[in-house]
Amino acid sequence: MKGVLLVNLGSPDSPTAKDVKPYLDEFLMDERVIDVPKWLRNIIVRGIILQTRPKKSAEAYSKIWWEEGSPLIVISERFAEKVKNQTEMPVALGMRYGSMTIKNALQELKDKGVDEVLLVPLYPQYAMSSFETVVVKTMEVQTAHFPEMEITTLPAFYNNPDYIEVLSKSIERGLEEFDYDHILFSYHGIPERHIRKSDPTKFHCKIDGSCCQTNSVAHHTCYRHQCFDTTEKVKAFLGLPEDKTSISFQSRLPNDPWLKPFTDFEFERLAKEGKTKLAVITPAFVSDCLETLEEIAMEGKDQFMEAGGESYIHIPCLNDNEEWVELMAKWVNDWQSKETLPV
Numbered sequence: 539m540k541g542v543l544l545v546n547l548g549s550p551d552s553p554t555a556k557d558v559k560p561y562l563d564e565f566l567m568d569e570r571v572i573d574v575p576k577w578l579r580n581i582i583v584r585g586i587i588l589q590t591r592p593k594k595s596a597e598a599y600s601k602i603w604w605e606e607g608s609p610l611i612v613i614s615e616r617f618a619e620k621v622k623n624q625t626e627m628p629v630a631l632g633m634r635y636g637s638m639t640i641k642n643a644l645q646e647l648k649d650k651g652v653d654e655v656l657l658v659p660l661y662p663q664y665a666m667s668s669f670e671t672v673v674v675k676t677m678e679v680q681t682a683h684f685p686e687m688e689i690t691t692l693p694a695f696y697n698n699p700d701y702i703e704v705l706s707k708s709i710e711r712g713l714e715e716f717d718y719d720h721i722l723f724s725y726h727g728i729p730e731r732h733i734r735k736s737d738p739t740k741f742h743c744k745i746d747g748s749c750c751q752t753n754s755v756a757h758h759t760c761y762r763h764q765c766f767d768t769t770e771k772v773k774a775f776l777g778l779p780e781d782k783t784s785i786s787f788q789s790r791l792p793n794d795p796w797l798k799p800f801t802d803f804e805f806e807r808l809a810k811e812g813k814t815k816l817a818v819i820t821p822a823f824v825s826d827c828l829e830t831l832e833e834i835a836m837e838g839k840d841q842f843m844e845a846g847g848e849s850y851i852h853i854p855c856l857n858d859n860e861e862w863v864e865l866m867a868k869w870v871n872d873w874q875s876k877e878t879l880p881v
């Protein structure tokens with residue numbers, strides 16, 4: 539029998555340093571996130587980052603935590619529940635890190651008689667630190683515990699026309715009541731090195747896109763160009779003028795070169811250039827989370843206003859929006875009945 543496994547990033551169990559620490563330990567000790575030899579990762583993560591970050595992160599999580607729990611988890615659960623209502627197949631939800639494990643989710647599917655699974659990493663763009671680690675972890679769990687299960691992965695949907703339409707319409711709704719003079723597309727950053735590592739052509743990512751024009755693998759452009767592609771397609775769908783939009787990358791750790799321009803620097807640049815009414819969208823995330831609710835909606839607003847901005851909104855992610863649920867249900871049901879996957 540066929541079934542669906544939705545996987546998102548995960549969150550700590552509570553917004554306390556005690557629970558944030560083991561969560562960050564699992565996250566940052568992932569070799570696809572901090573991609574250095576294990577001995578060095580140990581020193582960087584356990585010897586340096588985990589000494590101070592859990593307290594700081596716990597404070598940030600406290601600001602956005604809901605009564606029901608982590609926004610990312612609660613939203614993902616609502617989304618999964620709605621998708622469940624639109625398909626005959628069993629649907630389970632797992633997280634790459636934290637206590638809602640992929641293993642438990644696969645067990646839930648197995649208990650319902652599932653032996654053919656459609657794995658849906660809940661990331662529009664393909665990065666080794668997001669999409670790829672979900673796939674690798676799921677395959678490891680499958681090999682170790684569920685060898686009889688067959689797993690198929692839904693590809694990154696960053697440029698799928700139906701996804702672009704659903705995303706664009708949600709942005710349009712978000713902009714209805716807001717008189718903007720600029721829209722910033724802020725994507726999660728990654729170290730530049732990750733682009734080179736997961737760029738299928740193994741060349742440096744080039745601004746004109748010539749680095750990654752091949753269809754030989756599932757993610758036929760690098761993460762950075764997938765972000766550009768999502769942006770360009772939304773701009774085309776909504777007819778947004780070139781001079782009213784730009785792209786940036788948020789969230790970074792010190793020491794490595796990360797993708798530029800940085801979102802926080804862009805807030806200052808835009809305000810100084812006289813773009814004082816700013817709308818920010820975050821299309822690397824399908825559900826709102828710490829990175830959108832705290833870093834963009836709260837901190838970002840303060841940074842922009844302090845730099846001279848007059849008005850600011852963060853347009854929510856797709857979350858459990860009906861059109862997004864319907865699209866996901868269409869994708870999974872097409873896989874069930876016709877064996878087709880979105881392209």
Ligand SMILES: C=CC1=C(C)c2cc3[nH]c(cc4nc(cc5[nH]c(cc1n2)c(C)c5CCC(=O)O)C(CCC(=O)O)=C4C)c(C)c3C=C
Nearest residue numbers: 547548549571595610665667668726728729822827828829
């Ligand atoms: C959109 C996809 C994501 C990519 C790519 C990604 C890469 C990446 N992230 C870190 C470090 C941290 N990220 C943190 C939070 C976080 N990251 C994503 C998504 C991607 N990360 C989400 C959805 C979230 C929010 C989780 C939530 O519970 O709401 C954090 C934890 C918070 C903090 O301390 O700031 C860290 C740390 C790295 C190093 C990286 C690529 C190398």
Ligand SMILES: [Fe+2]
Nearest residue numbers: 726727789829
């Ligand atoms: Fe992250």
Ligand SMILES: [Fe+2]
Nearest residue numbers: 743750760763
């Ligand atoms: Fe590229």
